[in-house]
Amino acid sequence: xxxxxxxxxxxxxxxxxxxxxxxxxxxxxxxxxxxxxxxxxxxxxxxxxxxxxxxxxxxxxxxxxxxxxxxxxxxxxxxxxxxxxxxxxxxxxxxxxxxxxxxxxxxxxxxxxxxxxxxxxxxxxxxxxxxxxxxxxxxxxxxxxxxxxxxxxxxxxxxxxxxxxxxxxxxxxxxxxxxxxxxxxxxxxxxxxxxxxxxxxxxxxxxxxxxxxxxxxxxxxxxxxxxxxxxxxxxxxxxxxxxxxxxxxxxxxxxxxxxxxxxxxxxxxxxxxxxxxxxxxxxxxxxxxxxxxxxxxxxxxxxxxxxxxxxxxxxxxxxxxxxxxxxxxxxxxxxxxxxxxxxxxxxxxxxxxxxxxxxxxxxx
Ligand code: IPM
Ligand code: MG
Numbered sequence: 152x153x154x155x156x157x158x159x160x161x162x163x164x165x166x167x168x169x170x171x172x173x174x175x176x177x178x179x180x181x182x183x184x185x186x187x188x189x190x191x192x193x194x195x196x197x198x199x200x201x202x203x204x205x206x207x208x209x210x211x212x213x214x215x216x217x218x219x220x221x222x223x224x225x226x227x228x229x230x231x232x233x234x235x236x237x238x239x240x241x242x243x244x245x246x247x248x249x250x251x252x253x254x255x256x257x258x259x260x261x262x263x264x265x266x267x268x269x270x271x272x273x274x275x276x277x278x279x280x281x282x283x284x285x286x287x288x289x290x291x292x293x294x295x296x297x298x299x300x301x302x303x304x305x306x307x308x309x310x311x312x313x314x315x316x317x318x319x320x321x322x323x324x325x326x327x328x329x330x331x332x333x334x335x336x337x338x339x340x341x342x343x344x345x346x347x348x349x350x351x352x353x354x355x356x357x358x359x360x361x362x363x364x365x366x367x368x369x370x371x372x373x374x375x376x377x378x379x380x381x382x383x384x385x386x387x388x389x390x391x392x393x394x395x396x397x398x399x400x401x402x403x404x405x406x407x408x409x410x411x412x413x414x415x416x417x418x419x420x421x422x423x424x425x426x427x428x429x430x431x432x433x434x435x436x437x438x439x440x441x442x443x444x445x446x447x448x449x450x451x452x453x454x455x456x457x458x459x460x461x462x463x464x465x466x467x468x469x470x471x472x473x474x475x476x477x478x479x480x481x482x483x484x485x486x487x488x489x490x491x492x493x494x495x496x497x498x499x500x501x502x503x504x505x506x507x508x509x510x511x512x513x514x515x
Contacts (some may be wrong), residue, residue, distance in 0.1 A: 157217040163439025164449035165223025171451035171506025182514040195225030195239035205242030219465035222434035252418035255285040264483035265409040281387035285397025319355040326391030340392035410491040411437040412450030417460040433457040450489035478512035
């Protein structure tokens with residue numbers, strides 16, 4: 152089969168990790184007889200530099216006309232000044248909003264090979280395997296009013312955590328659908344003891360649960376969830392939460408996997424039901440790591456796992472996705488590590504070597 156993939160390498164280590172991901176994807180194409188057509192575009196700091204905007208309309212059009220979008224990372228310290236009129240991150244947020252990517256899936260998995268390689272006790276984290284379903288186009292990120300202004304008594308700023316019933320319903324449904332493909336246990340994360348948006352969230356979750364009698368739902372307050380992630384991560388399976396809570400909890404949870412360089416992410420425009428192909432954008436959860444850029448050091452695994460998610464959610468290639476996941480596991484079991492997951496007695500490899508090793512093991 153033939154697929155059109157929009158490729159947006161972005162800033163910092165983005166281009167390097169994307170190159171390795173494409174290397175692995177090309178191997179999948181050869182082994183399983185698919186043609187992947189890549190259409191490259193700019194996003195983030197590089198787009199500001201060359202096109203004067205963090206995401207040009209043409210790039211957005213290319214994304215809309217593709218089967219999936221593969222993204223590296225955005226962010227450049229040059230634009231870190233909070234006063235700057237445009238930020239590289241604006242491109243990412245625009246892509247999410249304009250492509251309607253409301254559901255962000257972030258799997259957290261402790262690979263047996265990396266269990267001794269984290270800041271946690273191995274016996275606490277061993278076997279942890281859960282997934283976040285993060286709402287991605289609402290809440291504080293997009294709610295209005297959103298502004299800064301001057302008053303006679305100093306400056307003020309406001310962001311708005313706003314959710315409609317519709318927005319909550321569709322993300323809760325994604326949570327239930329994902330739970331159905333796993334242990335049939337869903338944790339809905341909110342702050343219903345304080346926030347109105349969370350009270351609506353919880354009510355809607357209870358209503359939607361009636362359509363999923365086969366799935367057991369539990370409500371968990373976000374602060375307790377932050378604690379549970381590091382106290383007893385094996386307790387978790389599928390968690391559904393609003394945008395900002397999900398942003399914070401997923402970075403926290405990534406540490407269980409040994410590095411943010413292991414945390415993949417799929418942002419979907421539809422409900423992921425098996426056999427249903429939906430437009431999605433696939434990117435690692437980490438940033439552009441500008442200090443590591445151009446050194447052939449960065450860990451490409453999060454991006455490669457994201458690409459595997461693309462194979463199954465947007466292209467319907469489930470067997471191929473499994474082959475990519477297997478190849479990653481093999482490489483880790485054989486002791487190969489990028490700097491960020493390096494451990495005693497392991498073999499340290501570069502970005503490119505990691506890409507080669509994974510590609511060589513596809514379909515083995
Ligand atoms: C993420 C990132 C983004 C977010 C930033 C880069 C805007 O942290 O994908 O988690 O906050 O959503
Ligand atoms: Mg984040």
